[in-house]
Amino acid sequence: MMLHRFGTPSHRLERVMGKVAVALGIHGEFLYTPTALVISLRDSSGEEMTVIRRVDSGPVNVDKLIRFDELLSRVERRETSVDAAMEEMKQIEQAKALYGPPVYIVACAVACAAVAVFFSGTPWEIALAGLVGALVAGIELLYEHWGLELGLLELLAGVVAATSSLLVACYVVPIDHRLVTLAGLIILIPGLRLTVALTELAVGHLSAGVARLSGALVSLATLFVGAILVWRLLDRFQPQLGPRLPVASDWQWVALAVAPIAFAIVFRAGWRQWPIIGLVSVLGVVVSWATGPRYGIEVASFLGALSVGCGSNLYARIRDIPALVALTPGMLILVPGSLGYRSLSALSQQQTVEAVQYGFEMIVIASSLVGGLIVSNVIISPKRIL
Known part of the structure; x- marks a missing residue:
């Protein structure tokens, strides 16, 4: 248990x-x-x-x-x-949590800001994504402390993230409030659960796979419902999106360097595990970035997951610890949870073709990730089962 x-x-x-x-x-x-x-x-x-x-x-x-x-x-x-x-x-x-609430909130803020960099956000959007991420992390901690109704967290987080992003876009600085909302919610978007569910289905664990897949889709839908309620209720606010000047592409390497450590803290990994988590995560993303333009997102996702799986299994064999230590944070950067959110967002704007495309791409990428993980276990099997 x-x-x-x-x-x-x-x-x-x-x-x-x-x-x-x-x-x-x-x-x-x-x-x-x-x-x-x-x-x-x-x-x-x-x-x-x-x-x-x-x-x-x-x-x-x-x-x-x-x-x-x-x-x-x-x-x-x-x-x-x-x-x-x-x-x-x-x-x-x-035992007490490895990191206190302030450290956890800062880690979530850094992770959300890094994701906004990957989404080609402007400096304002990156900063606001970090603030929204910190706010969502605080809500998550309060939700656990107060023991509120199950299923309420995603709805509340979606409402808060969308409201804060929209109000800032209207009254403070022109930003893409939907991008900020997505980046600020990235910690709660169940992309990792989706990938784990498909893995369980692929290895024949149908009951757990179907249950986890259903739970992931419901969590994603609940997050989006919270956001779309705000967009519909506050539809009279129409922020004007000014000229967008995304940060230089070099900042993606900075984000790639700090994101794995932030996710390691989110997953309560000790500082001794940070170097391998960072190495495995960067390896998977670099392989994916290098192969994507030539071979397509499917091959890039497969090879990225293969790299993460082989690196995690090799480390697990050397150190005799669970492969999940490096595997879980490393996979989080690759999982396609944001595509599911974008698919629902496109549907809300009656952009059916884009919605179907995003949804199909999410399933394809998740399936490619699962394939890469399964093959990695054949190439380098972990010493232990976990």
């Missing part, structure tokens, strides 16, 4: 638990989905017990994943008793 809660994909989690059960001399059958856990255990006497639990998959927490993986390794080698392991698991689960 704890590995699931801190971002482990279902197909990897089932294999981990099966391996631990074998090490303990227990026959186990496991079925995980993003909202349900079914465990069937049978001991040497033939007595069988089945447990069903309602669980929620949470955001990726790299630090706790590493600690859980180390603990499971000791259990597997019979270096720790089951009772001691259960107590240590509780301590890991209840």
Whole structure:
């Protein structure tokens, strides 16, 4: 349950638990989905017990994943008793977050500003995307602290991001408020969940894949509903978009250098993991940028994911830690979540052809990313399952 809660994909989690059960001399059958856990255990006497639990998959927490993986390794080698392991698991689960709220908010702001650079934003749009990202991160932390209704976060974040961007565009400085809204919401856009869902479907985990895919699409739609409510209610505000002077293309390299570290903090990765996360992320993006103009976005996405997967698996084999440590932040920059948002935005403006094109491109890129990850596991298999 704890590995699931801190971002482990279902197909990897089932294999981990099966391996631990074998090490303990227990026959186990496991079925995980993003909202349900079914465990069937049978001991040497033939007595069988089945447990069903309602669980929620949470955001990726790299630090706790590493600690859980180390603990499971000791259990597997019979270096720790089951009772001691259960107590240590509780301590890991209840441990304080690796980074406090101020650091998390700053990291989200930097990540959103970097994404605005990738979107060819102007200096004002980049700065405002960072401010909107910080505001959305603050809302997310308050939402978790107050324990508000499930599903409300995306709607509230969409409303706040769209309102603040539109008002700034009307009364402060002429900007592309839709670009700022998209960049400011990038932390909550479920592009990574979409890619994980397609991966689970590709490896035959249909129940988890369909559930996660549905959840990702609903989250994306809820984010967009929050934004479009503002655009419709405030349609009398028609900001005039002045001359746009995007920052120089060299700034994309600066954004590429800082974005992986920001995402590493968002995923609660320790500072010792920052260099490999940065290296793997930059490698994937550079490969994608280098091959895209000649071979197309599909091949570029495949090769980018292949590079990220091979780099993460190689590091995992050398350091004997989960490949997810470098894989998850590295993939986040490549995932096509923004295309889904743009598809819905185009539909709201009755631009059906563009909407279909964006949606199709999102599915194609996500599928290419999945293919690259699967092939990377064949070329360099990770030492451990996670």
